[in-house]
Amino acid sequence: xxxxxxxxxxxxxxIEIYKQGLAxxxxxxxxxxxxxxxxxxxxxxxxxxxxxxxxKMLGWTALTSVSSRCVYAGVAEVxxxxxxxxxxxxxxKTLLTELIQQSEENGIWTLQSGIFAENESSIKLHEKCGFxxxxxxxxxxxxxxxxxxxxxMERRSKISE
Numbered sequence: 574x575x576x577x578x579x580x581x582x583x584x585x586x587x588i589e590i591y592k593q594g595l596a597x598x599x600x601x602x603x604x605x606x607x608x609x610x611x612x613x614x615x616x617x618x619x620x621x622x623x624x625x626x627x628x629k630m631l632g633w634t635a636l637t638s639v640s641s642r643c644v645y646a647g648v649a650e651v652x653x654x655x656x657x658x659x660x661x662x663x664x665x666k667t668l669l670t671e672l673i674q675q676s677e678e679n680g681i682w683t684l685q686s687g688i689f690a691e692n693e694s695s696i697k698l699h700e701k702c703g704f705x706x707x708x709x710x711x712x713x714x715x716x717x718x719x720x721x722x723x724x725x726m727e728r729r730s731k732i733s734e
Contacts, residue, residue, distance in 0.1 A: 574624055574625065574626050574631070574667070575624070575625045575626075576622060576623070576624055576625075576671055577622075577623050577624075577625055578621050578622065578623070579621035579622065579623050579633055579635060580621075581609050581613070583623060583630065584609045584612070586623070586630035587612075587623065587630070587633050587654075588606045588607075589630075589656075590630060590632060590633060590654045590655070590656050591606055591654055592606055593654070593656060593657040594654045597692075598716055598717065599689045599691050599692040600654065600689070600692065600695075602714050602716055602721070604716075604717070615637050616635045616636065616637055616652075617635070617636045617637065617638065617649060617679075619636075619675065619679045620634070620635060620636045620649075620672055620675045620676050620679065620681075621633075621635045622634050622635065622668060622671055622672055622675065624664060624667060624668055624671075630656065631655065631656050631659040631664050632653070632654060632655035632656055632659060632664045632665065632668050633653070633654055633668070634651065634652060634653040634654075634668045634669060634671075634672045635652050636649035636650065636651060636652070636672070636676065636681070636684075637649065637650045637652065638650075639685065646680070647680055647681050647682040647683060648681070648682070648683040648684075648685065649676065649681050649683075649684055649685070650684075650685055650686065650687070651669075651672065651684050651685065651686045653665060653668060653669060653672070653686075653695070653698075655668075660694065661694070665694075665695075665698045666698060666701060666702065669698060669699070669702045670702060672684075673702065673703070673728065673730075676730075677730050677732050681730065682729065682730045682732075683727060683728070683729055683730070684704070684727065684728045685707075685725065685726065685727045685728075686699055686704065686725075686726045686727075687710075687713075687723045687724070687725055687726075688723065688724045688726060689716075689721050689722070689723060689724075690709075690721070690722040690723065690724055696724060696726070699726045699728075700726075702728065703728045704726040704727060704728040705726065705727060705728070706724055706725070706726055707725050707726065707727045708724070708725035709722065709723075709724055709725070710722065710723040710724075710725060
């Protein structure tokens with residue numbers, strides 16, 4: 574397997590995996606896929622990580638800022654998506670471990686994830702990678718007309734302590 578940055582050139586593969594996540598109805602509140610320009614604008618310009626096997630993207634992860642205020646410059650929100658046929662094979666742990674390392678190299682001291690309560694595999698993945706539950710948000714938003722509860726998970730860098 575090979576770790577590669579997400580670029581405009583491989584973005585179509587990112588979107589294909591994202592659409593597979595959308596289809597589960599437990600990955601995101603979004604219902605539509607962004608175009609490259611929109612995605613590029615909201616994600617940090619570092620920690621845009623994908624994993625390939627034989628030129629096939631298996632999954633990806635990226636970060637967004639949680640706030641434009643300078644005091645939160647080291648806090649970022651995690652997105653992670655694994656191709657449907659690759660789930661449960663350790664791809665997520667490989668990606669999240671790489672994301673943690675690269676985020677620390679780029680001055681991120683806190684990673685956070687908002688995860689739907691029913692997305693048990695994502696919750697377990699984050700726990701395996703050192704995230705802890707810091708909050709529970711009941712009926713925080715609707716997905717296709719259904720209220721969703723959300724776990725807020727967080728990982729503090731050991732470097733910044």
